[in-house]
Amino acid sequence: MSWGYKANNGPQKWVENFPIADGVRQSPIDIVPGQASYDAGLKPLNLKYDPSTCLDILNNGHSVQVTFADDTDSSRLTDGPISGLYRLKQFHFHWGASDDKGSEHTVAGTKYPAELHLVHWNTKYASFSEAASKPDGLAVVGVFLKIGGENPNLQKLLKAFDTIKSKGKQTSFANFDPSTLLPGCLDYWTYDGSLTTPPLYESVTWIVCKEPITASSAQMAKFRTLLFSADGAAPDCMVNNYRPPQPLKGRTVRASFK
Ligand SMILES: NS(=O)(=O)c1ccc(C(=O)NCc2cccc(F)c2F)cc1
Numbered sequence: 283m284s285w286g287y288k289a290n291n292g293p294q295k296w297v298e299n300f301p302i303a304d305g306v307r308q309s310p311i312d313i314v315p316g317q318a319s320y321d322a323g324l325k326p327l328n329l330k331y332d333p334s335t336c337l338d339i340l341n342n343g344h345s346v347q348v349t350f351a352d353d354t355d356s357s358r359l360t361d362g363p364i365s366g367l368y369r370l371k372q373f374h375f376h377w378g379a380s381d382d383k384g385s386e387h388t389v390a391g392t393k394y395p396a397e398l399h400l401v402h403w404n405t406k407y408a409s410f411s412e413a414a415s416k417p418d419g420l421a422v423v424g425v426f427l428k429i430g431g432e433n434p435n436l437q438k439l440l441k442a443f444d445t446i447k448s449k450g451k452q453t454s455f456a457n458f459d460p461s462t463l464l465p466g467c468l469d470y471w472t473y474d475g476s477l478t479t480p481p482l483y484e485s486v487t488w489i490v491c492k493e494p495i496t497a498s499s500a501q502m503a504k505f506r507t508l509l510f511s512a513d514g515a516a517p518d519c520m521v522n523n524y525r526p527p528q529p530l531k532g533r534t535v536r537a538s539f540k
Pocket residue numbers: 399401410411414415422476477478479480481482483486
């Protein structure tokens with residue numbers, strides 16, 4: 283049976299097949315703002331996304347994912363805490379069964395209802411797959427979702443959910459601009475971490491935005507209509523697809539802001 287988020291295959295069990303789960307730079311973490319150190323050397327994030335690189339939207343059995351063409355540099359991240367140029371590969375979300383939980387990172391113990399991950403890979407490597415196992419291979423921008431007014435930029439995504447309800451379903455998804463999902467202020471915390479799902483590779487420079495974006499409670503409910511299960515199997519709601527915070531193990535969290 284493959285990994286998931288249930289008692290019998292969830293985060294407490296992943297170490298059995300992925301021993302790095304107990305590694306020294308695992309993600310997510312609890313971010314304690316008072317303990318983060320302001321680093322004046324950190325540059326502003328430079329994110330440039332080209333909507334024409336948006337390819338499709340997929341239910342991969344763990345999350346809903348929007349995948350991008352990464353054969354050119356047209357959707358990419360530079361500056362911030364990283365050096366070089368990282369190409370956007372995909373973005374996806376993690377969310378809860380109710381509005382009181384769902385994010386992977388927490389802020390002084392506070393859980394948000396959901397968290398968006400924009401996944402980029404270092405173009406010093408030939409591909410995402412090669413970069414994914416290197417200590418400086420990936421950079422993931424995390425954006426918290428909080429409950430507020432309806433977010434019109436999410437609506438386009440949510441409208442596609444009915445056609446990708448079950449595991450393995452995907453549909454073409456064009457001309458979506460991921461920058462519409464970024465907060466107005468790009469202040470961030472950054473630390474060295476890992477993929478938050480198996481294979482849990484310790485290859486991610488995490489860049490977590492301080493400012494959340496909003497989603498309405500009804501929009502959050504729409505995420506919860508997706509299924510972990512494939513067509514024809516007993517329907518299993520896709521909820522609580524988040525890993526809890528992991529030990530900091532001596533790592534420093536830096537802040538790009540005072
Ligand atoms: N939640 S997150 O942002 O930390 C995260 C981002 C990407 C992946 C991923 O690509 N997994 C599949 C995958 C595919 C190819 C090679 C890999 F190493 C690999 F992990 C997993 C977790």
